[in-house]
Amino acid sequence: MRSAAAATAGAFVCEAATPGTAQAQQSSFQDLAGRFESRSLPQVTIFRAREIITLDPDKPSATAVAILGDRIVAVGSVAELQAAANGQPYRVDETFADKVIAPGLIAQHDHPLLTGLTMVSEIIAIEDWVLPAGVVPAAKTPEAYRARLAEASAKLRDPAALLVTWGYHPLFHGALTRADLDRISTARPIIVWHRSAHEFIVNGKALDTYGIDAAFVAGLSEAARAQSNLDEGHFWEGGMFGVMPKLLPAIATPDRLRRGLEFVVGYYHANGVTLGCEPGGLFSKQLQDAQNAVLSRPDSPFRFFFIPDGKSIIAAFPDTAISETEKVLGWGEGMTAMVPRAIKLFADGAIYSLAMQLRDPYIDEGHGEWIMQPDVFGRAFRVYWDAGYQIHVHVNGDAGLDMVLDTVETNMRRRPRHDHRTLAIHLAVSRKDQVERMKRLGVIVSANPYYVRALADAYAQKGLGPERADTMVRLGDIERAGVSYSLHSDMPMAPGQPLFLMHCAVNRTTESGRVAAPDQRASRLAALQGITLNAAHSLRMDAEIGSIVPGKLANFSILEENPLTVDAARIKDIAVWGTVHEGRVLPVRRG
Incomplete structure (x- = not known):
């Protein structure tokens, strides 16, 4: 994204003007209108x-709001902006006259x-999934899960065709092993992808079929072997990453990749997303190119x-991690890009796995x-x-957060950094004393x-107990402490719908x-800031996006309420008309 100063040079917002005031906007219009012949100035669009x-x-x-090209140039009433134009050409667009314009919604952490x-x-899965093609109903019992799995296998015409299913959770669906899946079919490969x-x-x-045998598992790292059970056909955390090269080519065929990514484009646009970010996806140039093939198109809505x-990166290149990370910056193209001088690390296991x-x-x-053992994490962090x-x-x-905060504090004491914005992601279970420590450490x-909505009832009974389950994602304490926070779905860990995330944060209603x-x-x-301005802050993009002020990109989500x-x-039911993305008006295609 270009800098605001570069993009607005020559437009009617002067760099010296104070953003957000009608006086500054009017002065800006008049200064430029007096300096140039009005016929030489570009036309501004004023959206009512x-x-x-x-x-x-x-x-x-x-x-x-007035925009020129891809930038916001003024905000106020139509009369204020017309007066401020002072001879510069403009047109008033009534497309959103009965709508609410919000800052463009941000999918801060999605996959x-x-x-x-x-x-x-x-x-x-354990919950209904509302998709453009219809609602996929939940399966909440072992019996329902096994019946659906058998039905899915039976409806495949080719008896040897691969069955890939996602959404299994043992707390809802009971134990599941290689032997259970063999009872469904020994002729077709079956891959059950855990809800996590x-x-x-x-x-x-x-x-x-995919060559995962005792010799292969023996060749994995010690950590990956410890998180693998070949007899049960079960591979988790490091073990999952260990077998991923064997399974991914079957799961991520070109056709499935294309269809899936085209789904992503339509789904996110329909939910008002104007910018998305994935921290720490699979480290593969081939997979990045496959994503670029769909997401980098010039007509992409975000x-x-x-x-x-x-x-x-640190595992493959322990001595040259920084130079190898810099090479990745060239992997994006068009509407996709790598974030410079940002990195994703992993502490402990997944909440859906109770790990x-x-x-x-x-x-x-x-x-x-642990996804990264604490000593390995500490070295990489440094x-x-x-x-x-x-x-x-x-x-x-x-306990995972304790490890992370200890690491931050060690490095702050060793080599202090101002405004480092180290980001604690997910934060399912935390304690109030840790909130104060996060504030102190920056x-x-x-x-x-969404964890509260989907899991609090079940985890109150097994896993965490009532107190820890109910206080998952303690946003009240975080907000009162003045710690900046954003909201994310981690899609598919939660529906990639920013307004639904806002709803979950504000209401904290569970499945019951x-x-x-x-x-x-x-609050x-x-x-709302958590899916707009603070999401931008967490990505160090708040100078460009996240609020509707002169100089920022013209990214808006157009809402009915x-x-x-x-x-x-x-809140979750607010309809999205469409978006404005960098000045492009993009209604959602219905049906």
């Missing part, structure tokens, strides 16, 4: 709206490749950014796992810290509030309809 949510504290609401591949697989996407369970035919996977590292023991179910990188860290449990948060830990609810304003004033229970 029922209401504009600017997230600019100096002008929190307005009814008109387009993973989303595409799971959404075109056989979905048998951090585990595979496969049948014997899949092991044979830009998508990628942050490299430091776990893989978080916890201070206190699990109840009945669960086992703590390398990227010393190189001035912003470090995004996947962390789910309170750590910011990217939280997934109760409110979990009411004091941990987010509406902060939750105001999420700050609509009934809180209806």
Whole structure:
């Protein structure tokens, strides 16, 4: 994205003007109109709206916004902007006259490749999935899951065709092993992708077909072998990454990749997304090229950014990690790009796998796992810290967070950095003392509030117990402490719908309809900022996007209602008309 100063030079917002004031805007118009013949000035478009949510504290609401090219040049009322034009050509566009214009919604942490591949697989999950093709109903019991799995196998005409299914969760669906899958079919390969996407369970035919045998597992790293069970066909965390090169070519065929990524484009646009980011996807130039083939098209309704996977880079290139990371910057093209001087590291295991590292023991179910062993994590963190990188860290449990904060504090004491914006991602289980420590250390948060809705009821019974389950994603404490936080879906870990995330954060209603830990609810304003301005802040893009102020990119989400004033229970139901992306008006295609 170009700098605001470069893009607005010659437009009617002077660099010396103070953003957000009608006086500054009028002065800016007049200065330029007096300096140039009006016929030599480009035409400005003034969009009228029922209401504009600017997230600019100096002008929190307005009814008109003027844009030139891909930039916002003025905000106010139509009359103010017409007066400020002072001879410069303009047109008033009434397309959004009865709509609400909000800052462009940001998918701060999502996985387009993973989303595409799971959404075109056989979905048998713990919740309903509302997709453009229809609703895929939940399976919430072992019996329902096994019946659906058998039906999915039976409906494949080719008895040897691969069956890939996503959504399995043992707390809902019971134990599942290689032997169970063999009872469904010994003729076709079956790959069960765990709801967390951090585990595979496969049948014997899949092991044979894709060459996963005792010799192969013996050749994996020690950590990967410890997280593999060949007899049960079960591979989790490091074990999953170990068998990924064997299974991924079958899962990610060119046709499935294309269909899945085209789904991503339509789905995210329909939900008002104007910018997305994936921190730490699979470290593969071939897979990045496959994503670029769809996401980088010039007509894409959003830009998508990628942050490299430091776990893989540090493992492959322990002595040249920074130079190898710099090589990745050329992997994007068109509407995709790699984020410079940013990296993703991993602490503990997935919440959906109950593999978080916890201070206190699990109840009945669960086992703590490390994705990166603490000593390996510490070495990698130091390398990227010393190189001035912003470090995004996947962390789910309170013991995992202790490890991350200890590492940050060690490096702050050793080599202090101002505004490092180290990002704690997911933050399922945390403690209040850790919130204060994050504030002191300058750590910011990217939280997934959907965990409360999907998992609090079940995890209160098994795994975490009532107190830890209900206080998952403690946004109330984080907000009161003044820690900057954003919201993400980690799609497919939650639906990639920013307004639904806001709804989950504000309401904290569980699957049963109760409110979990009411004091941990987010305020509406902060939750909206979490999918706009604070999401941009977490990506170090807040000078360019996230609010509607002069000089920023003209990225808007066009809504039917105001999420700050609509009934809180209806935030998730707000209809999205479409978006404006860098000045392009893009209605959602219906049907």
